[in-house]
Amino acid sequence: xxIEALCTGDELLTGVTTDTNSTWFQQRLLEHGAQVAxxxxxxxxxxxxxxxxxxxxxRAEVVLVSGGLGPTAxxxxxxxxxxxxxxxLVLHEGALAALRERFAVRGLTVTENxxxxxxxxxxxxxxxxxxxxxxxxxLRLGKALLFFVPGVPREYRALVETAVLPRIDALRAERGExxxxxxxxxxxVFLAESHLDARVRPLIALHPRVTFGFRTKFPENHLKLMAxxxxxxxxREALEAADAAARxxxxxxxxxxxxxxxxxxxxxQLLARRETLALAESCTGGRIADLLTDVSGxxxxxxxxxxxxxxxxKERWVSVAHTTLVENxxxxxLVAAEMARGARQIARSTWALSVTxxxxxDGGTPEKPVGTVFIGLDAAxxxxxxxxxxxxxxxxxxxxxxxxxxxxxxxxxxxxxx
Amino acid sequence: xxIEALCTGDELLTGVTTDTNSTWFQQRLLEHGAQVAxxxxxxxxxxxxxxxxxxxxxRAEVVLVSGGLGPTAxxxxxxxxxxxxxxxLVLHEGALAALRERFAVRGLTVTENxxxxxxxxxxxxxxxxxxxxxxxxxLRLGKALLFFVPGVPREYRALVETAVLPRIDALRAERGExxxxxxxxxxxVFLAESHLDARVRPLIALHPRVTFGFRTKFPENHLKLMAxxxxxxxxREALEAADAAARxxxxxxxxxxxxxxxxxxxxxQLLARRETLALAESCTGGRIADLLTDVSGxxxxxxxxxxxxxxxxKERWVSVAHTTLVENxxxxxLVAAEMARGARQIARSTWALSVTxxxxxDGGTPEKPVGTVFIGLDAAxxxxxxxxxxxxxxxxxxxxxxxxxxxxxxxxxxxxxx
Numbered sequence: 091x092x093i094e095a096l097c098t099g100d101e102l103l104t105g106v107t108t109d110t111n112s113t114w115f116q117q118r119l120l121e122h123g124a125q126v127a128x129x130x131x132x133x134x135x136x137x138x139x140x141x142x143x144x145x146x147x148x149r150a151e152v153v154l155v156s157g158g159l160g161p162t163a164x165x166x167x168x169x170x171x172x173x174x175x176x177x178x179l180v181l182h183e184g185a186l187a188a189l190r191e192r193f194a195v196r197g198l199t200v201t202e203n204x205x206x207x208x209x210x211x212x213x214x215x216x217x218x219x220x221x222x223x224x225x226x227x228x229l230r231l232g233k234a235l236l237f238f239v240p241g242v243p244r245e246y247r248a249l250v251e252t253a254v255l256p257r258i259d260a261l262r263a264e265r266g267e268x269x270x271x272x273x274x275x276x277x278x279v280f281l282a283e284s285h286l287d288a289r290v291r292p293l294i295a296l297h298p299r300v301t302f303g304f305r306t307k308f309p310e311n312h313l314k315l316m317a318x319x320x321x322x323x324x325x326r327e328a329l330e331a332a333d334a335a336a337r338x339x340x341x342x343x344x345x346x347x348x349x350x351x352x353x354x355x356x357x358x359q360l361l362a363r364r365e366t367l368a369l370a371e372s373c374t375g376g377r378i379a380d381l382l383t384d385v386s387g388x389x390x391x392x393x394x395x396x397x398x399x400x401x402x403x404k405e406r407w408v409s410v411a412h413t414t415l416v417e418n419x420x421x422x423x424l425v426a427a428e429m430a431r432g433a434r435q436i437a438r439s440t441w442a443l444s445v446t447x448x449x450x451x452d453g454g455t456p457e458k459p460v461g462t463v464f465i466g467l468d469a470a471x472x473x474x475x476x477x478x479x480x481x482x483x484x485x486x487x488x489x490x491x492x493x494x495x496x497x498x499x500x501x502x503x504x505x506x507x508x
Numbered sequence: 509x510x511i512e513a514l515c516t517g518d519e520l521l522t523g524v525t526t527d528t529n530s531t532w533f534q535q536r537l538l539e540h541g542a543q544v545a546x547x548x549x550x551x552x553x554x555x556x557x558x559x560x561x562x563x564x565x566x567r568a569e570v571v572l573v574s575g576g577l578g579p580t581a582x583x584x585x586x587x588x589x590x591x592x593x594x595x596x597l598v599l600h601e602g603a604l605a606a607l608r609e610r611f612a613v614r615g616l617t618v619t620e621n622x623x624x625x626x627x628x629x630x631x632x633x634x635x636x637x638x639x640x641x642x643x644x645x646x647l648r649l650g651k652a653l654l655f656f657v658p659g660v661p662r663e664y665r666a667l668v669e670t671a672v673l674p675r676i677d678a679l680r681a682e683r684g685e686x687x688x689x690x691x692x693x694x695x696x697v698f699l700a701e702s703h704l705d706a707r708v709r710p711l712i713a714l715h716p717r718v719t720f721g722f723r724t725k726f727p728e729n730h731l732k733l734m735a736x737x738x739x740x741x742x743x744r745e746a747l748e749a750a751d752a753a754a755r756x757x758x759x760x761x762x763x764x765x766x767x768x769x770x771x772x773x774x775x776x777q778l779l780a781r782r783e784t785l786a787l788a789e790s791c792t793g794g795r796i797a798d799l800l801t802d803v804s805g806x807x808x809x810x811x812x813x814x815x816x817x818x819x820x821x822k823e824r825w826v827s828v829a830h831t832t833l834v835e836n837x838x839x840x841x842l843v844a845a846e847m848a849r850g851a852r853q854i855a856r857s858t859w860a861l862s863v864t865x866x867x868x869x870d871g872g873t874p875e876k877p878v879g880t881v882f883i884g885l886d887a888a889x890x891x892x893x894x895x896x897x898x899x900x901x902x903x904x905x906x907x908x909x910x911x912x913x914x915x916x917x918x919x920x921x922x923x924x925x926x
Contacts, residue, residue, distance in 0.1 A: 375801025376794030383793025
């Protein structure tokens with residue numbers, strides 16, 4: 091069964107509003123085992139809306155049309171829908187009664203242009219809107235069933251959830267489409283998309299029920315597994331088989347699944363080991379601390395970060411020796427090592443990470459070009475600092491540095507505490 | 509001249525990714541005086557992409573096609589474009605050389621599937637990608653000119669900006685489409701959208717050449733002024749008139765225009781006054797430092813931040829008295845005041861800001877519910893701490909706290925140093 095979406099509204103074509111309704115609908119639909127084949131976005135233009143309704147309803151079994159059901163002059167959807175169906179607009183008494191009640195509660199009177207919102211194409215099925223004035227209506231055009239809902243996210247979601255998805259479920263059941271889909275993201279870090287693809291490619295032929303997709307969110311790359319089956323069980327089994335086959339190929343790059351974040355995984359591991367972390371950040375400027383404290387409950391393992399941008403704060407907050415700074419420069423392996431050591435000593439933490447580098451665009455030299463970053467790690471069993479070179483703009487270097495530091499600790503804190 | 513956009517990628521139809529590229533493109537296009545007539549989103553399915561390319565190129569003069577130019581098996585766009593044009597894919601030597609160089613710099617080898625990214629439809633014009641491996645290519649199909657760009661936002665934006673928009677400008681000029689639009693964002697902070705709207709509404713009738721729009725990006729609210737004119741001059745004059753009328757209505761809430769950021773404005777003011785800033789952050793967890801150091805050149809005025817999540821780091825890094833912590837609790841006005849005083853003393857900065865609060869979801873008490881935040885400001889002329897109460901989730905509270913602190917300093921550092 092082919093499902094398409096048609097979104098109407100000038101605001102969706104002029105950069106005013108990003109269409110987040112569709113993202114939400116797609117997610118919910120996928121959870122119901124179905125998928126949108128195409129999304130079309132048109133402005134508040136009669137001919138565009140009409141042409142789109144005609145084309146989509148000739149091609150799909152289900153069309154979700156959103157937007158253009160408001161009271162103003164640029165709300166054209168009901169009028170155009172009636173024209174496409176060759177019927178007139180009629181007043182819906184139930185919707186009018188609901189509108190009057192809704193307004194009475196708020197002490198408002200129903201105006202002429204509000205009446206427009208309760209006019210629906212003759213012969214359509216009406217579903218009252220629990221969250222707004224314009225009702226939803228359902229219209230058959232040829233073999234296609236069209237659901238018309240308001241574009242206001244709160245109203246859109248309420249109506250799609252309670253009136254559209256159950257009807258799609260019923261239609262799919264009638265057609266014997268009892269297929270189920272389950273989805274999993276395997277999240278990797280510092281594994282280029284082309285390398286990820288090359289590693290996973292041999293699996294594709296071996297897992298015919300599973301679609302392999304890729305998603306880039308630097309420095310993360312995600313492998314998306316979508317498994318289909320006639321039963322939820324069958325889909326889940328196919329997913330687990332593909333998951334089990336893929337994991338060894340991703341190796342240490344795999345840091346989490348689905349909603350996991352790098353900082354969340356590191357935090358979970360520290361919590362399990364009852365260990366703590368302190369930081370000393372220079373070029374990442376508080377980014378690592380921010381990522382860690384985005385996670386609720388971080389205070390159980392994260393003690394703090396000395397964001398020591400100025401050199402004398404590197405001395406005062408984390409005890410870097412003045413001579414080390416003078417002799418090696420702030421961006422150096424020795425300074426990174428001392429920053430980590432100092433942070434751990436002063437915070438009395440199990441672990442400390444440090445970062446010092448040149449994020450750019452200025453500050454590079456021939457020996458230490460932009461992207462040169464040193465990361466330190468200090469623990470009871472030793473102190474180490476590593477040199478990195480990241481290629482990209484300021485944001486790229488800062489983000490890669492933050493991930494590299496967290497990833498190092500992730501690998502060191504896997505499993506149980508030694 | 510009709511312009512349409514075609515976005516490809518399963519992730520855009522399965523709720524994985526929200527299409528923010530289109531929002532950005534629409535905004536930029538509008539600034540160039542043009543508008544998208546329709547946006548179509550299809551998955552990684554050969555027949556869907558082919559049908560869409562054929563339909564759109566029969567209907568529009570310009571089609572921007574994005575996505576599906578990566579190295580993986582589900583990247584089908586170049587192949588389908590060649591099929592639509594009835595040509596074969598050919599290797600582009602210039603793109604291959606650029607790819608090799610790009611990989612060599614990073615110490616990577618070009619794999620078989622990377623080669624796919626430098627195969628383009630025969631006869632197309634190629635534009636090298638400054639930000640990634642896949643080049644852009646331009647193809648004529650009938651009366652339509654099709655621009656094919658990668659979907660990765662950084663690459664998409666770089667290529668649309670430098671190679672697509674100038675070509676659209678030239679095509680419009682050829683056709684005598686000389687209408688001009690100019691745009692300005694007036695950025696406010698801590699002014700609710702409904703209040704912003706109420707303040708500005710009286711201006712709408714007085715400025716017929718100007719469209720007033722609103723954009724919410726908590727805790728910022730932006731007033732978008734778009735002025736139209738037959739000449740650039742005329743559009744610009746209308747814009748300046750509306751701008752001059754709007755500013756007094758926004759008052760102190762107005763912090764910047766267009767590309768300005770809150771942290772950038774504060775930094776610019778500090779730089780102009782040759783003053784410096786240090787921070788002591790608890791519940792914002794490094795967020796303020798991160799915002800400040802996102803700005804290139806921040807080291808000229810930003811010295812550092814003590815992200816003192818643990819209480820004893822509040823004592824050790826910024827000299828909060830143990831008794832103050834014990835008697836008042838870490839989330840208190842006195843602790844905020846001492847954090848700011850200690851940060852300024854140890855960093856020897858002109859200013860210091862501090863934040864301590866309860867971001868939630870846990871940690872609230874009847875006297876200090878979630879969202880309770882104290883912000884301190886220390887300077888040569890005094891020390892002050894203010895109580896705030898923010899209503900929202902963890903991210904909301906952290907973000908509002910960071911903005912409130914920066915905004916306080918913004919208002920204190922306007923104009924020249926005293």
